[in-house]
Amino acid sequence: MMMDEMEYYRRQFYVEAKEIIEKATEDVLKAETEPDNIELLNSIFRGVHTIKGSAGGFELEEISEFAHHLETLLDKLRNREIQLTSEIVDIILNGLDYIAKMIEDCEKGLKPEINYELIEKFKSFAIPSKESENIRDIETSEKIHKEEAISIKREEIPLDIVENLKDYYERGYKVYKILVKYTTDEYINGFDPLIFLKNLKSNTVYYQAITDISTVPPIKDFNPLTLYLQPVIYIATDLNTEEIKDLVFDETLIEIIDLSLQFKVPEEAEEFIPFEAIDKDVFNEFMIDAFEALDTIEKNILAYEKDNSLEALNAIFRAVHTLKGDADYIGLNVLAKFCHNLETLLERLRSGKVKRTPTIIDTLLKAIDILRITIVNLKTNKGYPSTIHQVESELKEILSSKEPLKEEPILSKETLPPEDTLNIFLDQASQFRDIIKIYLPKGLDEQNLKIILRALRSIKSSASYIGLYTLSQMVERALSLHEEKKIEDFQKELKSIEAFLEGLLSGGVKKLGEILLEDRKITEKDLKEALSKQKKIGEILIEEGKIKKEDVQEALQKQKLMETGAQLSSKVTVKAEEEIKTMRVDERKIDNLTNLIGELVVVRNTYEYLLNSLINLFELDRQFLRAFKDNLYQLTRLSYSLQEGVMSLRMIPIKNIFQRFHRAVRDIARKQGKLIKFITEGEETEIDKKVADMLSDPLIHLVRNACDHGIEPPDERKAKGKPEEGTVILNAFQEGSNLIIKIIDDGKGIDREKLFEKAKEKGFTFQSPDDPELLNVIFMPGFSTKEEVTDISGRGVGMDVVKTTVESLGGKVYISSEKDWGTEVTLVIPASIGITSALLIEENNKIFAIPIDYILETLKIPASKIRRIHDRIGIYYRGSILPCEKLTNLLYQKERTFRLEYDKNIELPIIVLKTRNGSFGVLIDKLYKKTEIAIKPVPETLSNIEIISGVSIMGDGKVVLVLNPEKLV
Structure with a gap:
């Protein structure tokens, strides 16, 4: 049970970490244009700090260690020790990308590997240039994963290594310095030090090799059978000294120095209550509650730092108070005492006796790190981190301060x-x-x-x-x-x-x-x-x-x-805004609920069908019949409300997709030396989560194409009389039940002459470069006009993916372009999938459904009003000519109707459809009714028929085809 709970929270961490990385990436891109905005740098730092702490709490040490190094670089940036440059932006973005990859590996059950090459880059950018010139990196063997060794004397320990070792020691690991004493004689006799180093590394959570490279001769004097290096290895591990000696053939070839004493706090012995001394059931419950409390505390500390929120401060106080009581109850006295001091500080912050300062916020975050490490250590009997006393002293120092009360900004x-x-x-x-x-x-x-x-x-x-x-x-x-x-x-x-x-x-x-x-x-x-x-x-x-x-x-x-007092009155009496609370729900549960709603719609339609059958077959009492109809009305109302509610659960702002593309545009612009302004519009437009997931890849292809194929280099744009900076616009808006997404660029456009020639080479037949269908050829598999294939585009794969994905969603892709002025690609996609309103119609004794959003109007007009217009029939409709056709001819692709074989006085039902090609009238046999239908995917046997967009089951059990008006006319 405990493992199930922990796995649940670990999965929650993966989701939250991805959100933090997305937000941090967005902030990094903003910070590049606003390098003096400290709040952005603080926000990025807090995000990485949160990932580091949470990863450590779930024993994801690789992520925690990697994030720690990135955090160090960010800390120097926000403290103005180094300046933000484009190169540092690149390395931070690479670091965030790599953390995302490590999280994906964890989700797949793989053990993430630390990218030491990136870590060394973090360090090189964090060190002032004069100091970094004295340090050179060399690679050891591929057998030890090409880990870089630092050129340094054996007696010195770099400060960053000291910090890392201290960090791991506080988490309960043993830390050692190992001197490698292999000589050339041992090496010639078969004692390869790399075997020991490889075995050692595989048993550590932290491994750093340091050596003096001044002993390595020039290439002309280099002897491959000579050992020139004697590295010093710093490790954090669960192994004791005897177990380390077992890894080497001859223990005299290494010297092990225990570094633990360097990090011990010279205070009273640390108290530790063994896991076995605590009731297992009580302990499990405590662990679950404690992790929840820590998440609440950390989230609210960041809110309190940003907005001075009293509500956030109260939430922190309540969580710490609860944690203190629980720790005391199961006998964790040191933890309870620590929480008590933290609680006292929080109470003074609440009362205004202590003023909120950056130092206090840092101390609160340190305290949360201590609590998290302690709770993790309880599972493995590793004891309290030694820094618990140090942080406790900082808390006491703040509490004992006699600094007079300073007034903070009044209420907001x-x-x-x-x-x-x-x-x-x-x-x-x-x-x-x-x-x-x-x-x-x-x-x-x-x-x-x-x-x-x-x-x-x-x-x-x-x-x-x-x-x-x-x-x-x-x-x-x-x-x-x-x-x-x-x-x-x-x-x-x-x-x-x-x-x-x-x-x-x-x-x-x-x-x-x-x-x-x-x-x-x-x-x-x-x-x-x-x-x-x-x-x-x-x-x-x-x-x-x-x-x-x-x-x-x-x-x-x-x-x-x-x-x-009057000025404060408006602030005190203002109604407090309701806090929007969210709950994470497994997507599969939402899908199941959506399917159930679809079945409920079928049941409702069945109920209506059975009721109509009863009315037609039997003489029912009027009062009895009314009760049935009232019940049907209630069922309809409730099913509609449930449908609306479930559909709203599935909807997310399209901003979640759009935000990912800023990074792609920036990277392409930097790589190709272009100036590109990326504009997003309509970010609050909502879209079904499943549709959003499927659209992510097509949109990134289109955005990359706009930047790579469309936008010209600055000198070329200038020669054309354009601004040197190109523009790419990503716009989304709702139109009926459809979502419209436009990708617009003011680049070079599509050269129709060149496209026409390329199409002929590929075997396509077009009349001329002005053929309206010519542009659609770029959506064909493997088609590309780009002469040179790059890592961005040019293989002719992306646009095919766009068309296939959009059409699988029941959507359509349109493209327009003008040479030297730009290109516009439009995606028309159903905003949600599942249930929709439709009009049921009858044609040749068969029932069909047409989505209501495509219908402008339904008419009944005398046959005499339908006239022949050139090579088709039509009617005069609202001041203009409306072309018409019989549905049978459209369904079976028969020849157009030139005249109608009807009595001129008969009224014919016509549906006026609205499509991208304009309005169109469809003559049918009978208008049936408007209803809610649950649309199911088209069966594989019908998947090649474009005029069918789905199927639905009616109340009488019959299957109805849902028509696609865009393809129908």
Whole structure:
């Protein structure tokens, strides 16, 4: 059971990691154009950091190690130690691609291999150029996977290796330095050191060979039977020293140095509770809950860092609090104590006593890494990581800091707590204001003072929780003044708090005269007299000696506080936005549900058919019949709602596909020295997930073709009078039930003359280069006009894939092009698959279905209105001529109808279809009804008949053919 749960979470990690990589790739491309945007670099760093930590948690050490090196490079970028260049962008993108490949290998059950060549490139870009000049890379044998050895003295340990070894030591591995002492004599006598190195590497999770290459002579003096190198090997492994010695023929040929002591924390011995000491059932449950809690914590720490979200901070606090309780319950005392210190810091962040800073965020992330490593180690009895004490000390240091409270930005929508909490606070604030307003004028005797102080302490706590730090500080000042016995100042501060609350609750600001009147400084008569004059009311009252200047200043201060409260009122009372929660569901479950909905539609149609049969065969009681019809209506309504709901589950924004192409365009532009602007439009247009998956490959072919075949080099464009920068547009929009995707470029276009000649060579017959069907030849298998095959295009495979895939989805591909001005490829695809509305019609006693989105209108007109127009028949329809044809002739591809053999007074049903070729009228025998149908794929025996797009089963069990109007007319 435990393994099943862990496998489930591992699969979830694969999905989330791919999403992180896609987002990071997008951010890298943005960062290339905005190199000073630190937030983008931080976002990329956080993504890779998350993958590294999660991979370590699931014991995917290869991914964790590789991500660690990429993370180091990103850290130097965001700290401005190195500058972002196009070369660094390339290497970061390669790193992200390789992590994606490693994840794919894991999904297939393969063991991912670390790309040490890329790691060395990360290191070379992370090191300042002067230092990197002193280091040269050499390759050892292919037998040890061509791993690069660093030119360095045997006594020195590079800092990056120290960091890696320390990291693995903290995960519970043993770390060693191994000196290889083979000489030329041993080598000549058959003792090959490469055999030992290969065996050693296969038993390690981290392996780095370092050697001094200065002993290698020039090629002319090189002797292949001489050993020139004596590498120093640094490893992290599960093996002990005796097991390592077993790997070598003669243990005197190596020297093993245990490096563990270098990384031990000189504190009290680490406590470890063996797995066996804990109840197995309780432990399994703890592990599952702990991993869920850690995912929640890490996600919300990143949200808290970005938006200062109080909701995210509360979620972190709750998860840590739960983890602390669970750890304490099963006896993990050190873990519980660590969580307690972390919880205390979170509580102070919530109350505003500690300010959020980058250092605190880094410490929180370190703490989560410690928790994750500890929980993983519990499974294998490896103990707590030694750095748990170090991070715990950092937590305590932050908690013991005496730094005064600094006000942070006041509330925003993102930092608001839930709406019900806001309402409770506003009710309390109203009570606090009334207490001050009632009891302050009565004097500060013991009883009144007790009531006011109790109210102040309550409002301070509530204001801190809600995030109103301005109010919290005002109350704190008032309490301090009371403790210092400064009664007069205490009373003034109470009036300020009252004014602030007044503005907060009312959302408005009182005028100066109203405040003076309310404070009994003036009478209503004084106010009216002052208002009758043109000067400011305060100046008038002072001149007439009715109030002092200090009274006006006090009232103005009160007014200002009301204004501050009023400004916050709109933010406090705003309705908190509902959090959109998502749930990951296995795609197969959605497919099964879609199939069930399709069967439900068939059942509903069967119910309707049986009911109509009962009505026709029997005289049913009217009330009884009405109950049946009401029930049919309810079944129809529910099945339609279910269908809509399930279909919406399948729909995703097409942005998920479009985002992948920015990288492809950038790479082609850099490789070919072109300037290309890539524009995506309609990214929020929704598409069925299954359709989206199938479209990914065709679209990448089209985008690559636009960049490779279409867009010209800058000098060529300039010579043509075009901007040096070419443009490729990827546009998506909905049209009826179809999704339209356009790929447009302003490049060289298609040379019809050249295409015509190439088509003739391939055996195609066209009348001239202007033949409207000529452009469609590029969709034929193996057809390409490109003389030179590149790694991007030119083999004539891609466009064939485009056409085949789109048509398998029931769609169509159209192309238009103008030489020297560009090309436009249009894909017309059903936005969803499965269930659709259709009109059932009858022709020659057979029932057919036509999707409702192709139908403009249905008509019944006298046969006399149908006229012969040139070589076909038609009608005058809404101010223009509408060509028509009998459905039978269209189905069986008979000759066109020149005249109708009908009585002129008979009314004939006509369906007006809307296709890409224009409107067209189809004459049929009978209009049947509109209904919902579940479309199934065309059987293989009918797959070559283009006019059929699918089949459906009706309520009476009959199979109905679904017609494709685009091919029909």
